[in-house]
Amino acid sequence: MSLAARNITKTFGQLQVLDNLSFDFPSGCILGLLGNNGAGKSTLINIMCDLIRPDSGEVIINGEKFETHSLEIRSKMGVLPETGLLNTDLSGKEQLEFAALLYGIKPSDIGEQLDTMLNYFFDDLSLLSRRCGTYSTGMRKKLGLILAFLHKPTVALLDEPFSGLDPASARLVINFLKSYQREDRSILISSHNLSYVQQISTHIAVLHEGTFPFMGTHEDFTEDGRNQLENSLFELIMPNEKDTNDLKRVLA
Amino acid sequence: MESIARNKPSLYRLTIFVLRTRLRLIISGTDNTALNIGRILLIIGLIFYSIASAAILLVSDDAQRSLYYVLIMSSIPAIIISSGVFPVLKLPSSVVPGYAPLPGKQVGMLNLIYNLFRPGTLYGLIFLGVTSSLTYSQGPWLFIDGLMLIIATSALDFAVKQTVLAAQTHGIRGLKLLIAAGAVNSVGLGLYFVMYFFEMLTSPLIYSMYLLLFTISCVIYYTYTVELTETASTTSIFSNDSVGSKSIGSVSAASRLAYTRKHSTKPMYLLIPAFNLIIGLYIYFLAEETMSEVFALMLAFPLLPFTYVHNNFWGFFRETWLAVRLSPAGRKTKWRIFLGAVWMPLLLDAVSSLGALIYSGQFRLYHVGIYLLLIPPVMLLSYWSSLRFPRKVNALIAINQMTTFRNNTSGISSFVIVLFCYFISFLMVLGSYGIAITAAVLVCSLTAWQIQKCEVNSHYKLQAEFYK
Numbered sequence: 001m002s003l004a005a006r007n008i009t010k011t012f013g014q015l016q017v018l019d020n021l022s023f024d025f026p027s028g029c030i031l032g033l034l035g036n037n038g039a040g041k042s043t044l045i046n047i048m049c050d051l052i053r054p055d056s057g058e059v060i061i062n063g064e065k066f067e068t069h070s071l072e073i074r075s076k077m078g079v080l081p082e083t084g085l086l087n088t089d090l091s092g093k094e095q096l097e098f099a100a101l102l103y104g105i106k107p108s109d110i111g112e113q114l115d116t117m118l119n120y121f122f123d124d125l126s127l128l129s130r131r132c133g134t135y136s137t138g139m140r141k142k143l144g145l146i147l148a149f150l151h152k153p154t155v156a157l158l159d160e161p162f163s164g165l166d167p168a169s170a171r172l173v174i175n176f177l178k179s180y181q182r183e184d185r186s187i188l189i190s191s192h193n194l195s196y197v198q199q200i201s202t203h204i205a206v207l208h209e210g211t212f213p214f215m216g217t218h219e220d221f222t223e224d225g226r227n228q229l230e231n232s233l234f235e236l237i238m239p240n241e242k243d244t245n246d247l248k249r250v251l252a
Numbered sequence: 253m254e255s256i257a258r259n260k261p262s263l264y265r266l267t268i269f270v271l272r273t274r275l276r277l278i279i280s281g282t283d284n285t286a287l288n289i290g291r292i293l294l295i296i297g298l299i300f301y302s303i304a305s306a307a308i309l310l311v312s313d314d315a316q317r318s319l320y321y322v323l324i325m326s327s328i329p330a331i332i333i334s335s336g337v338f339p340v341l342k343l344p345s346s347v348v349p350g351y352a353p354l355p356g357k358q359v360g361m362l363n364l365i366y367n368l369f370r371p372g373t374l375y376g377l378i379f380l381g382v383t384s385s386l387t388y389s390q391g392p393w394l395f396i397d398g399l400m401l402i403i404a405t406s407a408l409d410f411a412v413k414q415t416v417l418a419a420q421t422h423g424i425r426g427l428k429l430l431i432a433a434g435a436v437n438s439v440g441l442g443l444y445f446v447m448y449f450f451e452m453l454t455s456p457l458i459y460s461m462y463l464l465l466f467t468i469s470c471v472i473y474y475t476y477t478v479e480l481t482e483t484a485s486t487t488s489i490f491s492n493d494s495v496g497s498k499s500i501g502s503v504s505a506a507s508r509l510a511y512t513r514k515h516s517t518k519p520m521y522l523l524i525p526a527f528n529l530i531i532g533l534y535i536y537f538l539a540e541e542t543m544s545e546v547f548a549l550m551l552a553f554p555l556l557p558f559t560y561v562h563n564n565f566w567g568f569f570r571e572t573w574l575a576v577r578l579s580p581a582g583r584k585t586k587w588r589i590f591l592g593a594v595w596m597p598l599l600l601d602a603v604s605s606l607g608a609l610i611y612s613g614q615f616r617l618y619h620v621g622i623y624l625l626l627i628p629p630v631m632l633l634s635y636w637s638s639l640r641f642p643r644k645v646n647a648l649i650a651i652n653q654m655t656t657f658r659n660n661t662s663g664i665s666s667f668v669i670v671l672f673c674y675f676i677s678f679l680m681v682l683g684s685y686g687i688a689i690t691a692a693v694l695v696c697s698l699t700a701w702q703i704q705k706c707e708v709n710s711h712y713k714l715q716a717e718f719y720k
Binding site for chain 1: 260261262265266269273277347348349350351352353354355
């Protein structure tokens with residue numbers, strides 16, 4: 001399922017976060033969305049899943065505009081938000097049941113899939129009977145990921161899927177996403193962890209000052225792998241290293 | 253391969269799910285067994301109270317009936333408002349994620365059910381269910397009016413709390429309008445009791461129609477408030493000059509944490525229901541002797557145990573006081589905090605004294621009118637006393653809430669204060685007014701002292717950081 005945006009603009013008060021942003025993201029790819037804190041990555045994801053309305057512009061998914069096919073698009077979309085992942089009053093099991101109900105899924109349709117995913121991510125399934133409010137950050141994130149993929153979405157928007165995860169859990173997530181990737185599915189990942197993005201993304205988009213100074217394949221971004229992802233990114237968003245002499249002086 | 257999601261989820265199943273999980277919250281809402289046992293005991297105590305209320309209605313003569321009816325019906329708002337900050341309560345929240353494939357109206361409906369169907373509401377329903385089923389021979393009006401009261405009070409209570417929270421954390425447009433709407437609705441509901449008591453309307457149907465009007469009004473008020481405050485919250489989070497972005501993390505999230513007071517009150521939730529049970533048994537044994545004493549005692553203890561649950565106010569004012577002390581701008585608002593601190597003991601005393609007045613034969617009809625008309629302004633005064641502080645004070649209140657909810661000082665203090673309230677009620681029923689008044693003064697002093705007794709905990713460091 002392809003993902004596209006046309007002339008997206010968004011401002012908060014005096015701050016322009018997205019400035020006439022347009023892009024086409026073909027299906028079958030994993031897009032790593034990079035950028036500084038406050039660059040607008042989460043805002044863009046929130047607009048893509050219709051949590052925030054842009055000031056102007058439109059989101060087009062598989063050729064259909066969000067405005068006109070909102071429910072249909074949402075039903076094929078999986079979202080992992082950065083905050084407010086889970087309802088802390090519900091248990092993990094209830095959370096899964098609620099997500100299935102929201103997407104109109106019959107329990108018989110997902111029994112095996114759900115068991116396999118749960119066993120993949122969790123060693124102790126008894127924890128799922130406890131309230132989500134008692135879960136660790138990593139556990140919340142992994143459960144959030146299962147919820148996002150429960151209905152086998154064709155577009156997945158993942159905001160910081162690696163934050164708060166230990167390296168072993170991050171490895172699980174990376175392998176999960178690789179297993180999920182197919183020709184007809186698109187995954188967008190916003191992350192600050194370049195090493196994980198490097199391992200998984202087929203495409204890279206850099207969001208800086210409201211626009212995309214780069215959007216293309218991973219190979220193009222790293223000049224056929226000759227460059228590290230980190231170096232390519234810094235060349236775009238921080239071409240000149242900041243002078244630390246004054247800092248050294250005052251900290252001496 | 254296509255997504256396996258269907259386009260149309262079953263609204264019926266979703267509604268059942270929301271109701272089922274909300275019901276579960278009051279039985280086994282936490283992972284703490286002691287807390288859950290405490291809740292069950294609280295419900296048993298409530299059932300005792302409901303049975304006694306029904307008994308009063310069944311045996312009272314026509315002359316007394318409207319008095320008892322009004323007092324029993326006013327228990328419903330008392331239960332809901334005083335149970336407002338039960339450990340599982342969150343302030344209005346969206347149970348349905350914004351990206352779910354559901355039309356906006358269905359999302360709104362599910363969120364409304366989720367937010368209104370909370371412990372206080374459920375207690376109200378239990379009380380109403382037991383009382384109205386035992387008094388079914390007297391007609392359906394208790395059930396019909398009671399149901400509307402439950403909806404109206406839940407909406408009103410939640411909307412007012414949401415307004416306070418949003419005003420503290422994000423600032424909110426149209427605050428005066430919201431307060432005015434809350435006041436109109438509160439007074440409107442209060443007038444229902446007054447009119448019923450003085451038999452000002454001609455038939456039960458007209459009373460119900462009047463109540464329906466205010467129930468609709470309260471639900472509209474709630475819906476509008478939630479929409480307005482959610483907008484304020486979103487704007488605040490994304491705005492660079494907002495209070496939210498000035499405090500550590502998200503103030504909103506911190507405040508929500510603060511309202512989850514399970515850590516502050518764990519041991520108390522076992523003790524208070526036990527008290528409730530003891531009182532229920534006491535009433536039962538007295539009933540064997542003479543019914544008039546039962547009436548007096550019933551009226552002397554109108555759900556005082558539930559006031560304990562409203563631990564929020566004690567904790568809240570304490571935290572507010574901390575914030576005010578540390579902020580130069582906030583020091584000017586000290587008197588407001590005092591005002592807010594004394595309202596609740598006074599209200600409790602008013603409730604207690606009503607029973608005592610009846611028992612001692614000094615009761616006059618206008619006492620009830622005064623009492624019922626006083627509640628809305630007193631409630632609003634208390635909320636107002638916590639509003640419109642300088643921005644830094646508001647932000648710090650949220651930080652304090654976040655950092656102090658772990659200790660149990662406020663829980664113990666409220667327990668002691670509630671015990672005092674019981675004690676005062678007893679004294680008044682026994683006719684020892686002098687001692688009772690002295691004790692009431694003591695309660696107020698204790699409250700003020702408790703608020704000022706700002707413990708120097710590690711969170712002082714946090715405050716110091718904030719005011720650098």
